[in-house]
Amino acid sequence: MLHLSAKRLATVLFFFAATGAHAQNATKENAPYSRYGIGEIKEGGNMLLRGLGGASAAYASSTAVNTENPASYAFLQFTTYEAGVEASYRSIRTNNDKYSTGTLALSYLTIGIPVGKNFGLALGLKPQSRVYYHIADTALAPGIGNTVHEYIGEGGLNYAFAGLAGKYKGLSFGLNFGYSFGSINATSRLSNIDTTAALNSEFQRQNSIGGLLWKGGAQYEAKLNEKLNLRLGATVQLEQQLNATRNDYRMLFRYGADGSRINDSSFASGNVSGKVVLPLSYTAGAQLDGIRWNVNASFTATQWGNYRSFDMPDSLASQTWTVRAGAEFTPDPLDLRHYFQRVTYRIGFNYGTDYVQLRGEEMNYYSVAAGISFPFRRTADRIHTVFEYGQRGTLNNGLIKESFFRFGLGISLNDRWFIKRKYD
Helix, strand or coil, rough: EEEEEHHHHHHHHHHHHHHHHHHCCCCCCCCCHHHHHCECCCCCHHHHHHHCCCCCCCCCCCCCCCCCCCHHHHHCCCCCEEEEEEEEEEEECCCCCCCEEEEEEEEEEEEEEECCCEEEEEEEEEEEEEEEEEEEEEEEEEECCCEEEEEEEEEEEEEEEEEEEEEECCCCCCEEEEEEEEEEEEEEEEEECCCEEECCCEEEEEEEEEEEEEEEEEEEEEEECCEEEEEEEEECCEEEEEEEEEEEEEEEECCCCCCEEEEEEEEEEEEEEEEEEEEEEEEEEEEECCCEEEEEHHHHHCCHHHHHHECCCEECCCCEEEEEHHHHHHHHCCCCCCHHHEEEEEEEEEECCCCCCECCEEEEEEEEEEEEECCCCCCCCCCEEEEEEEEECCHHHHCCCCEEEEEEEEEEEEEECEECCCCC
16 A cells, blocks of 8 residues: 655745745845846756855755756655745945835745656746846936936746656756746836926837746766765756747827826737847866765856847857855764754855856856755754855946845755565
8 A cells, every 4th residue: 555645835935935924025125237138047956055155066966956967866865845945135336325225025946856766756836036126317408407317127937847857877868848928017207397287108019928938957976985975967958949929109298287297198009929048058067975064166168159039149248157156064974863963064165156247247146055954853854044145236337336245044844755565
């Protein structure tokens, strides 16, 4: 007789729904650079991997799901449910001003399932990018008066996927195949602030995006000696096209004496079909495993110069690169008598070039991370925490520099879905 346990899945869903209720009411985080490309690209790994600086190409575990390299699913030994949320605080500086903003957001929901001895699969949903910005510029226009030019955007992309991996001896291959979907809306508004009699203008562009997206991965594991293993990993996401539909709206309006908006005239052009081209991206890395520790490093390159939206490029770098490295240590993972012997500690960092490039300035970014995983019960179940600090952008040429602090909270529960009952 087979027994299916759903208690742990219910726990994850409750955790996800409870934090999601708070996230829906959180203030949106103003991220000016999310105006470009597909927005601010979100970290795809779980909280465990973020504590390693995102060095995920060669990472594999029997009790954690590494969705960044689908080849890792072949190493799963337990059905694993994972969910995570992230709170962030961002400080934005210009040469003349500084302000802060923050938000709470969902990070991922994943299920990893071992299938037989050398196969594994995963199902997941996670944000791929996020767009939210509100920028205002006040200027004196000759013959018009004092004006405010506002740029407002919101939206982003999400990724729902299924992955499968198989292993033969030390070599494993895997594939994530799924659907990338979402919308990106942008508004540009010019208003006269000297009089309510003037006509103001507004332009809105709404892009709905959806299409198939896949990513392949491979890992190779070699035993160096009785206490040391080496694992190599690589992933590739080829250049792919997503379907898109565009709607444009142009409006003239004025403000009433009480501040209410009065529309004057409008024009719309809708349902224009096009493509969003996501570029080639590849990653390679290595992991060195001891009995109680491991160290990871990876390198990623992406050809953002090939990005197109409705056949148009954007203010993006031709190619970006990122170096990531991290380490984790567990004093004694088998010690069931002393709690803190089973706690896992992580540190990590990443450094690279930003994919946004403005006014001829190549911008770098970096972040450092520290994470702790707390076991509960006498099982492999974990609560994962991670603290990240980083910077992005530059003050050169009148641009913006961002400093951010993020706190991530994740949960992973491990179970055997099917258990054969034994009778004496």
